[in-house]
Amino acid sequence: MKKLGLLLFIAVSLQACSQAQPVPPVQVAPPPDKNVAVYAELPEGHDAAQEIGIDIEDFSKKDELFDIENNYSEAYKSIILNEKYGKDITYVIGHKSPDSDAVGSAIAYANLLNELGIEAKAVTAGRINNETRFALNYYGMEEPEILTDATGKQFVLTDHSTYTHSIDGMRDARIVGIVDHHGIGDATNTELIFVRSLPVGAACTNVYMAYKECGVEITRDMARVMLMGIISDTSNGTSSMTEMDYKAYNELKELAEIDDFDALAKGMADGLLNYDGMRPIDIYKNDYKEYEAGGHTFAIGIANVDNEKDMYDRADEMRKAMEEHYDEIGMDMLFGMIKNKPQDQMLMVCYGDGATEVMEECFHNYDGEKYFVFDENVSRKKKIVPPIMKALEEAASSESSK
Amino acid sequence: MKKLGLLLFIAVSLQACSQAQPVPPVQVAPPPDKNVAVYAELPEGHDAAQEIGIDIEDFSKKDELFDIENNYSEAYKSIILNEKYGKDITYVIGHKSPDSDAVGSAIAYANLLNELGIEAKAVTAGRINNETRFALNYYGMEEPEILTDATGKQFVLTDHSTYTHSIDGMRDARIVGIVDHHGIGDATNTELIFVRSLPVGAACTNVYMAYKECGVEITRDMARVMLMGIISDTSNGTSSMTEMDYKAYNELKELAEIDDFDALAKGMADGLLNYDGMRPIDIYKNDYKEYEAGGHTFAIGIANVDNEKDMYDRADEMRKAMEEHYDEIGMDMLFGMIKNKPQDQMLMVCYGDGATEVMEECFHNYDGEKYFVFDENVSRKKKIVPPIMKALEEAASSESSK
Numbered sequence: 001m002k003k004l005g006l007l008l009f010i011a012v013s014l015q016a017c018s019q020a021q022p023v024p025p026v027q028v029a030p031p032p033d034k035n036v037a038v039y040a041e042l043p044e045g046h047d048a049a050q051e052i053g054i055d056i057e058d059f060s061k062k063d064e065l066f067d068i069e070n071n072y073s074e075a076y077k078s079i080i081l082n083e084k085y086g087k088d089i090t091y092v093i094g095h096k097s098p099d100s101d102a103v104g105s106a107i108a109y110a111n112l113l114n115e116l117g118i119e120a121k122a123v124t125a126g127r128i129n130n131e132t133r134f135a136l137n138y139y140g141m142e143e144p145e146i147l148t149d150a151t152g153k154q155f156v157l158t159d160h161s162t163y164t165h166s167i168d169g170m171r172d173a174r175i176v177g178i179v180d181h182h183g184i185g186d187a188t189n190t191e192l193i194f195v196r197s198l199p200v201g202a203a204c205t206n207v208y209m210a211y212k213e214c215g216v217e218i219t220r221d222m223a224r225v226m227l228m229g230i231i232s233d234t235s236n237g238t239s240s241m242t243e244m245d246y247k248a249y250n251e252l253k254e255l256a257e258i259d260d261f262d263a264l265a266k267g268m269a270d271g272l273l274n275y276d277g278m279r280p281i282d283i284y285k286n287d288y289k290e291y292e293a294g295g296h297t298f299a300i301g302i303a304n305v306d307n308e309k310d311m312y313d314r315a316d317e318m319r320k321a322m323e324e325h326y327d328e329i330g331m332d333m334l335f336g337m338i339k340n341k342p343q344d345q346m347l348m349v350c351y352g353d354g355a356t357e358v359m360e361e362c363f364h365n366y367d368g369e370k371y372f373v374f375d376e377n378v379s380r381k382k383k384i385v386p387p388i389m390k391a392l393e394e395a396a397s398s399e400s401s402k
Numbered sequence: 403m404k405k406l407g408l409l410l411f412i413a414v415s416l417q418a419c420s421q422a423q424p425v426p427p428v429q430v431a432p433p434p435d436k437n438v439a440v441y442a443e444l445p446e447g448h449d450a451a452q453e454i455g456i457d458i459e460d461f462s463k464k465d466e467l468f469d470i471e472n473n474y475s476e477a478y479k480s481i482i483l484n485e486k487y488g489k490d491i492t493y494v495i496g497h498k499s500p501d502s503d504a505v506g507s508a509i510a511y512a513n514l515l516n517e518l519g520i521e522a523k524a525v526t527a528g529r530i531n532n533e534t535r536f537a538l539n540y541y542g543m544e545e546p547e548i549l550t551d552a553t554g555k556q557f558v559l560t561d562h563s564t565y566t567h568s569i570d571g572m573r574d575a576r577i578v579g580i581v582d583h584h585g586i587g588d589a590t591n592t593e594l595i596f597v598r599s600l601p602v603g604a605a606c607t608n609v610y611m612a613y614k615e616c617g618v619e620i621t622r623d624m625a626r627v628m629l630m631g632i633i634s635d636t637s638n639g640t641s642s643m644t645e646m647d648y649k650a651y652n653e654l655k656e657l658a659e660i661d662d663f664d665a666l667a668k669g670m671a672d673g674l675l676n677y678d679g680m681r682p683i684d685i686y687k688n689d690y691k692e693y694e695a696g697g698h699t700f701a702i703g704i705a706n707v708d709n710e711k712d713m714y715d716r717a718d719e720m721r722k723a724m725e726e727h728y729d730e731i732g733m734d735m736l737f738g739m740i741k742n743k744p745q746d747q748m749l750m751v752c753y754g755d756g757a758t759e760v761m762e763e764c765f766h767n768y769d770g771e772k773y774f775v776f777d778e779n780v781s782r783k784k785k786i787v788p789p790i791m792k793a794l795e796e797a798a799s800s801e802s803s804k
Contacts, residue, residue: 071477075611078645079600181594192583192601198481199594209477243480 071212079194080214081116083176088154090120090176091147094203095160096167097288097301098124100132100268104229105158105203107144108222109179112207113156115216120156123147125167129286131271135228138264141221159203159229161195164290179206182381201240204229208248223255228268236265272304280321283314284336289380293389294396298333298355300380304341311340311347315371319349326351333358337384339377346374348384362387473614481596482616483518485578490556492522492578493549496605497562498569499690499703500526502534502670506631507560507605509546510624511581514609515558517618522558525549527569531688533673537630540666543623561605561631563597566692581608584783603642606631610650625657630670638667674706682723685716686738691782695791696798700735700757702782706743713742713749717773721751728753735760739786741779748776750786764789 092110094102106122113120122144128136136143147153151169156177163170180197198206204226211218218226230249234240237249258264275283288301303318305311318336326334333352340346349371350359360366365373378384494512496504508524515522524546530538538545549555553571558579565572582599600608606628613620620628632651636642639651660666677685690703705720707713720738728736735754742748751773752761762768767775780786 071475073473073475073615075473075614075646075649079602082644083601180597193599194601195582195597195599197595197597199485199596200481212477213475242484244477247477 071209072215073213076210076213077116077215080113080177080210081118083194085118085176086154086174090118090154090156091150092120092122092156092158093125093147093150093167094158095162095165095289096125097285098126098128098132099159099287100129100135100232101202101204101229102159103128103132103136103144104225104227104232105179105207107225108204108207108229109156109158109210111222112211112214112216116214121145129271130274130276131232131268132228134267134271135224135231135264138267139221139224139228141225158207161197164292179203179210181206198244200242201245202230202233202248204233205242205245205248208252209244218252218255220255220257223252224258227252227256227258231265231268236269273306275303280317281325284318284321284325290331291385291389294392294394296332296354296392296396297330298335298352298388298392299329299331300335300337300384302337302339302380304339306340306342308340308343308345311338311345312371314338315347315349319351319370322349322351335359335384335388337380341377344376346377348372348374358388358391361391473611474617475615478612478615479518479617482515482579482612483520485596487520487578488556488576492520492556492558493552494522494524494558494560495527495549495552495569496560497564497567497691498527499687500528500530500534501561501689502531502537502634503604503606503631504561505530505534505538505546506627506629506634507581507609509627510606510609510631511558511560511612513624514613514616514618518616523547531673532676532678533634533670534630536669536673537626537633537666540669541623541626541630543627560609563599566694581605581612583608600646602644603647604632604635604650606635607644607647607650610654611646620654620657622657622659625654626660629654629658629660633667633670638671675708677705682719683727686720686723686727692733693787693791696794696796698735698756698794698798699733700737700754700790700794701731701733702737702739702786704739704741704782706741708742708744710742710745710747713740713747714773716740717749717751721753721772724751724753737761737786737790739782743779746778748779750774750776760790760793763793 090110090113092106092113094106103122103124106124110120110122124144124146126146126148128143133143148167149169150167150173152173153169154174154176155170156179157166157175158179160166160182161178161180162182176193178193178195178197180195181200181203182197196206196210198209200206208218208226211222226248230245230252231237234245234249237245241249253261275286278286283303284301286301286303288299290297290299292298301318301322303314305314315336315338318338322329322334322336331352333355334350335355336349338347338349348359348363350356356366359372363372363374367373492512492515494508494515496508505524505526508526512522512524526546526548528548528550530545535545550569551571552569552575554575555571556576556578557572558581559568559577560581562568562584563580563582564584578595580595580597580599582597583602583605584599598608598612600611602608610620610628613624628650632647632654633639636647636651639647643651655663677688680688685705686703688703688705690701692699692701694700703720703724705716707716717738717740720740724731724736724738733754735757736752737757738751740749740751750761750765752758758768761774765774765776769775
């Protein structure tokens, strides 16, 4: 099923690449036959549903095609225009340890606000990774500036809605909008603002919809940065794709006018494996998120490799860096995921009081000495974070009921 | 300015009432000249902005008219259809101590899901108040059932996104959507879901937009329940109105085909003052919300009166009930607001360890014995909750840094 989906996907991609580039607005290519392939590639987990015993219906039955060109909405445009932005600039920013979707969504949404006459600027929450760097360099576009303290400034958050994933000072900043695709996080405020979190594969797909609603033309460069985000978050259209993501992916690919799309995709994939010149602790923090549950703090960093030997070497190196920098990081527990996607295998390592016990309780795959060994690559967001949070919360509530 | 706005509003209302009822879809009436009146009635507070010194621009400059009939979006319809609802029913529910906007938005959004072929049912988080009861009775519509335990069930939340405002068990339920107008609360999940929180005056305005996007016809009864919510949350179109709320209010009023609109509005307003047969503790909990900040829990209940004598009598009665039921309620601090809207005055009373001190720090209007005396009616959400939360958080952080 997976291979069939991939083949169909490649067929569609090749078809798209071989066509002459039409002028926008284009007629988007139809997605591959969705009953065969598309939804076979959806993310596996609907954890809350499974946990409480709700039987997930086959949602492809409810699916129908739609016309994205018909998505212009003066109402949404008015809502964006009528937000009270203040006279200061609005920064548009993704999450810490920025990935290509965080960076692409911030650049594209800031541009949308500019086109609507609102002074906005895309920034990043830290050094961009080598995947994003490759793409921006390939496009000949500049990297956004880095901003590390939010205090007293005004923001639209993209690709996150959780304080621990924001730069420092966000609790003392003003949030005027959220454009996300992660359910809903813990960022709160008492002002009425525009929050749009959609169940799609990439935040850039959400931004693409906002362009359609506002009737703002998607330029070649904006198509390129949004495509960059979708390529990154969906492993180039092979996972987590919804019908909406296909619409966005197909049209953006045409508008982006990329000479050699395969070279872009390969360069980005190689960028994910490229840690040249980085210390082990930089690698740990390259794709790193912090969490809180049951009164404990923890963090999970991810590194990618492309063979089994590197996976074990990277795991040892990462475990050592986690121990050396434990005090400086200041989290109660540190976890590391080392993903070998080509062989579909993964290791986890951990450090900190109680970390091994929590992992053992959650995953039952400890080798007894160093590694938690997974025979598949799993999503941090869907498969690792929820059981750890649940274990910490249950431990806290059984502690407090004593 | 305020009176001018009201006069203009009444003029528009009378005009709308005197017109013959056209068949839907109707051409909506233009809002009153917005530079004169509409935005003079906006909520006063943009607290985060003021606090960090951001100068709010006059947003009427950016405003422009729009055509809501042009809001059909196959993309949003597809997103609602493709949400993974599971085979069980989806409950649509507003916040505890339900008001007319919470009830109206739940009824109308459940109906929208039904029209899209999704099994959904509106429920309320408790006994409806006498304002809502009057309206539903006037319409000849049934009250939704009450649901008090969310555990193991599946929900769309309307008019709130905060666990403490949800019924018990919501942390052990599955949330598949949020339709709100309160910024963003602390409800979180790890699933990708559709969250839409808009900066508008009523959750029912957000639901009205969803009908437009899905191209679902608004029946007379659904127009009536959505109008009920907007009337309630905007004091019948006189406060917190945005351009979007005017669009909704005007069209829903026509579609609702109400014989005597003034009788409806007056009956609802009287309902807010009607506590017949209710014990003082029931009155305290009639419009009641719970909060957490700095490791403390607190709650605020609101009662309405229409003269100064009743305001003081109600305050004494409420303060006594708060003391008698303090243990049973289980919050650290209890606050009560008694609003006399006709004379634009308000009292607050409080009970619980540290409650008086927190109030004194926040408002400087203690009479030294019983009452905090306000010479205007203020919003719980905008003017009372934020300073109390800030005071509790600052106290907690100065405590922990000792």
